[in-house]
Amino acid sequence: MHPVLTTVLQRLGLGFLTLFVVSFIIFASIELLPGDFGQAVLGQAATEETVAAFRKELGLDQPAYIRYFEWAGNVLQGDLGTSFSGRASSGVDRSRPVLDLVGPRLENTLFLAGMTAAIAVPLALFLGITTALYRNSIYDRTVNAATLTTISFPEFFVAYILILFLASLNPIFPSLANIDTSTEFWDRIYRSALPALTLTLVIVAHMMRMTRAAIINLLASPYIQMARLTGASQREVILKHALPNAWAPIATVIAFNLAYLVVGVVVVEVVFVYPGIGQLMVDSVTSRDIPVVQACALIFAITYILLNLIADVIGIITNPRLLHPK
């Protein structure tokens, strides 16, 4: 078998093993709940029967490993369990399946993340390549200083500054991104502009700096020297000679930053009251609605692990040393 294929398969295997362990950890979190949890969810007035029935529904009368496989099997079939909220002490059960809560919000979050990526990735590549091209110019220094600042700012600071200037002082964009399924596509983009812009500012900085570093790193290698000696211009050297070899680290950084987007989205959604999965998760943490928290955490963790996995695989398959072994 080709060595690259072996490495990629190994990496994939390791990735799925991680997924399995992570799903186990997220499942195990419910094990750590204090004993009187049924009482806490159903309220003080709950009778012993309702509490017992609730515990049975959670499966707390069965050993943990059986429950894990049941839970994992259900998750694989798309059944994420039932929310804790909406249950009353009288035994009336108005709770909703977690899937119904998560589904539409996941769509919104993916929309926001996709929109951010569509703006951020080309912008970061453009800035990274041009700053490498005009290294140490005023342009380079300004972009560097600006990105360094946005890196060290908390997301909500960036978000509120944008709100102050683009929504409050000059009402261009709405400060609350309330969208629903009936919102038109362009209207949706308009309303999601500020959250997407905030996320863009947060991740562009990192991606741009890594792109610039990857290219500048290559400029020291002998073959670039050779290209220079043949009389190639700076532009030609970077675009024709350096860039093709820099794609691997750049692709890795992009995938890694999209994974970071997963985390950044939580805070930004809360700032703009964007009805996404991050806000759902924070709300459920506050109300201690464990099944919803588990489902959201699982989705976040899977996205994060998969994107990191993709970054790794891209790094492996674009590495010429692995592609052409001796």
Add this chain to the structure above:
Amino acid sequence: MTQTSQSYSAKDEATSFLAKRTAWDRAKILLKKSPNTARFGMIVIAAYVIVAVFAPWIAPYGQAEVFPVPYAPWGGDHMFGTDQIGRDILSRMIYGARNTVGIAFATTILAFLIGASLGLAAAINRSWLDQFISRSVDVLMAIPSLIFALVLLSIFGSSVINLIIIIAVLDSTRVFRLTRAVAVNVVVMDYVEAAKLRGEGLGWIMRREILPNIMPPLVAEFGLRFCFVFLTIAALSFLGVGIQPPTADWGSMVRENASLIQFAQYDLKAGLTPLLPAAAIALLTVAVNFVVDWFLHHTSGIKD
């Protein structure tokens, strides 16, 4: 023939001219050579520490003291106005330095105690212990830490102690990685071998043989880790699941006063109120980054 008193004495010269520089002298020389950004960073950090330590004497009012006018404008009795239930913003900012920075600092120290000692133990041991800890850390790092922290907080509930322990454990994974990576290179040195043959225990080797030799990267990591912890705690408090009221804290202050930003058109100062605590967070992060940058530059000997 006896020597006169004017004669040269090597001993005298050695003792009088080569008086060893004290730590204080060396610090002064170092400071003189430091770049402006690092000096700015150090001044900011020093100011934060002073405000945090002397908060009760500096703050005009108590952190939970409620005044009759909520959302009072800037000026008058309250320099930065009051918040949604009439607490003095300036006082809460000052106490916030103590609470937010203090909690982040305690968390970072705990993370280092856990991460560095496990990292050193794994680097020295290199057996099943190393494998076990390293693989567990791999798994923990596979989950984004903010998400993991949210899951754990939903289970254990939001209290300051829980917050400190959860963030410290999650962040100790990165400290472990770094400590192990740098310690592995030191463990193979001859003097460590000599200490082992001398029959020194694990604790001695960790503290006296390895730790002093891996200090610079660890100190730099401490600064960066502090920034991450600080931002994570601020983010969690902002989300409402971190430090709980009535404790003054910058993250939750941003959230509580966020609605004021809508009035920036009519009263710019009111609109700026929620940005004050956020700016305080950002300024400290930038300051620490400046100092760490300079420190790394200084200790690594890399000259651009």
